[in-house]
Structures are given as structure tokens and as C-alpha cells.
Amino acid sequence: PLISLRQLLDHAAEHDYGLPAFNVNNMEQMLAIMKAADKANSPVIMQASRGARAFANDIVLAHLIRAAIEMYPHLPICMHQDHGNSPQTCLSALVNGFSSVMMDGSLTQDGTTPSDFEYNANVTAKVSEMAHLVGASVEGEIGHLGSLETGKGEAEDSHGFDGELSRDELVTDADEAAEFVRRTEVDALAVAIGTSHGAYKFTRKPDGDILAMDALKTIHAKLPDTHLVMHGSSSIPQELQDIINEHGGEIAPTWGVPLEEIELGIKYGVRKVNIDTDLRMALTGAIRKILAKDRGQFDPRKYLAPGVEAMSKVCLDRFERFGCGGMA
């Protein structure tokens, strides 16, 4: 059945596990996630960005969720708006059947500039009030995503802020987080600890200088009952980089968030772990491999089916590593 994010994360907190939240843009991603969840007997969080909604169409996405629910009636499924930038975006997600929304007020509505605390708290509180009226959940974000390695905010596809930010701005402050949760009554809180979206997070295996796991510990001590969310949490496995590069791709050497750091995060109250890039890479690698080997191939099912398998393998690994197996 469709259930809210709050219900899922309360259960995760009670049983000390974390849930991967996978981004969905198409049928293949949905099928891959659901196959793995069924195998692991895990609850599911699927999330759609504004870009995903524009790509797939709201009506198609809504029916994709319905399909997952009908196919797997025994699994609890949350459909979540990823990085909503305004109350309008969040409301239209709810109207389209999402059971949870993220109001990301860490940037101004046009997504180009870090916002101030007052704007973020006010706009998030507004969405929280609205979503709670219909039994949906809300994720807020405090702090600014970006790289502690370069000291820059993250910017992708002309969205985001690529200017300089101080370490204080790039790592969420526990007192500010507590005040934000008090003001907004969010069900889950995304915090900044030096991760960024996409494949290029770190140029080396991250240590405490560039991945601030200690901040999570401090925030969790201050807010033991708040479900924390890690964004930019793809691990960018070397083997996925290799498959792409061995079949005509050009991914520069890079590091993601090591799985053992995520496991540590789960000990510090992280209950939702956002993963998009790892599935993008798994699908791309599988497609490249088939098309490189069989250059006459043009039946999409011949490369999409291995793509689903490759994504599903990543999903199953994350469900198992984060302790979700058997929790449905």
C-alpha cells in the first residue's frame, strides 16, 4: 500500500535501519527498485524530482506508482517529491498522489542562491501545515549542499549555487537544526555534511576533513527523535565506473560516499538515504556493454532488460546493507 514517509521512518528508527530513497524517472527504474524490494522484503521509498515529473509527465508518474502498489500489495511504498522548490510544487505532487514531499528552502525558489534561515523556516512551515492536513509527510533541508573539498556550493545544469561557501555554511549546525525542526515540524530533516549530487563528489576516498560524519553525531545528540536524511549519497562504485569506461564511456576518476560511512550515519539517526546517480550509472553501464558488444542490436528490450537487472542488483545491495531486509 501507499504510506507516508513518516510511517516508514518511524518504523526504521524503531528497528535501527535506514531506507534508501531511489529516484525514479521511468518504468525501468520502478521495476528494478520493486523487484529488489520484493526480494529483500523491504519497504520502499521512490522519489521524483521536478525534472523527473517534467520528463515522465505527472499523469504517467502517478500511474507508475499505482502500478507498483498493485503489483506488490504486500510492500509499504512511499512516493516522495524530491527537492520541491515551492509550496506550489509540493501541492501539485500531493494532488498527483504523492504521500510525501520535500520542501527544499535551502536555496531561493529559482534555485540559484543560498536562502536565509527565515525564508527557509517560513516556507517549510507552510508546506508542513498543508501536507499534514492530508496525512502526507514533509522533509525539510537545513544547511547548504556542497563540497568541503573545494569549498563550493553545488551547481548542476545551471541549477544550484557554485559560489564559495564557508565550512560553517557547508555543514549543518545542530542548534540551527533544532530551531528549524521546532519552527517547521518537519517529519524528516536533510542536513549538509559535505556531500553533493552527481558522480563527482570527492577526488579521493573521503575522510573527516571532507565528509563531516561528526556533524551527524552532534545533530543526532541534539535531535534524537528527528529522522535525518542524507542527500548525495550514491557510492559511485569503482566497478560501475569501470563498466562504463570499458565500453566507450568517459567517466573521470571519482569517489562517492562509502557504504560504511552510510552505515555509520544510520547509527547516528539517518533514516533516509538518497540515491540517484548509482542507478543512472548501473543502467548506463549495462546499456553501453550490450551496445558495444552487439553493434547491430536495436531492440530496446535487449539492453533495457539487462539495465533493469543491473539497477536491481544495486538496489538489493543497498536494502541489505542498510538493514531493510525483512522489514516490510
Ligand code: G3H
Ligand atoms: O536532486 C538530485 C536528484 O539526483 C535528481 O536529479 O533533478 O536531474 O532529476 P534531477
Ligand code: 13P
Ligand atoms: P546522488 O546524486 O548521490 O545519487 O544523490 C541523489 C539525491 O540526493 C537526490 O535528492
Ligand code: ZN
Ligand atoms: Zn538531493
